Amino acid sequence: MGLPRDPAAFAIRPAVRDDIPAIAALHVASWRESYAGLIDQRLIDERTVEARRAQWSAILDGPQRRTLVAHDRSALFGFASALILATPCDGYDSYLQLLYLSATAKGRGIGGALLRAIAASLLDEGCRSMVLRVLRRNPARAFYERFGARLAPDGLTIDAGLFDDVIYAFPDLHAIAQRSPSPTHSRSPA
Template identity: 30%
Template sequence: MKDFRFRKADLKDAPGLAHVHVHSWRTTYEGIVSGEYLQSLSIEEREQKWVQILSGSHHTYVCEQDNGEIVGFVSFGKERSGEYEGELYAIYLLEEYQGKGIGKELFGIAAIGLKKQGYNSMWIWVLKDNPSKHFYYTYKPELIKEEVLTLGGESHQEEGLLLKLH
């Protein structure tokens, strides 16, 4: 994929990760999650969280343009509840870079990374109304459960998907 580079994130990437995280939430969940909630998302707060994450052991990879601008990222590791093996924590792309194969590349980085950690499956949480959820279904995961997630005082259905890694 020319004009784009994929690499492990480091501490200096926190501002770019925060920018992608907040802006992709605002475009992806517009009309699904309340506009008030989406506008309340703070790039500064998200940057602080990324500084914490990147200061420790992590598996976060970025996609950047030749000019160094981060346009997407993926983060993964051990599944947090202990019920499953590996987990896709987050995968986000700026809206204008979606549909160009970047998400597929980032997803592949996560799948390979989880396999290298010894995991044979990937757990994924996705909002049921997320217009991009079809992306996950192209990998033929199994729908294991649904739960209610509260965002900005509103309830949203979330799907728990389990993908076998080959």
């Protein structure tokens, strides 16, 4: 997939049902690429595109869910999906469940743009803070730390016990939403 280097050449919008096939395909591809060697390969293999399509069909329109996609005119190359927690967990009132990019989209500021956009969307919903899980050995930990995430105690019940992961918290969503993209990006595109 050819991708613009210029961040201005992509846009972010709420996901719609027509996006489900592309989101499901990207979800599967990103798991295969990002998690091989980090989790049991069987868990990756059993998450097929068909299974992901069914999962997304069931969850996309949930009243507590907010999902954004990054795209250009021809392709979708990333998504972020969060839950508004009706009952705050340890005082945190939203949960970033999923954030994935296609391989060629990494390192261009798109993940950061999605994170800022989902934070802004959650603020609009009245949320103030956010938690998330990351695999203990996932290099993406450095990405969240870059945005000010701090390790949090393991009190989160959502998605608990599935993987060897750690929990990060953002006590104030404004801090994410207001973080400016670096003028000179510190990493090269993947």
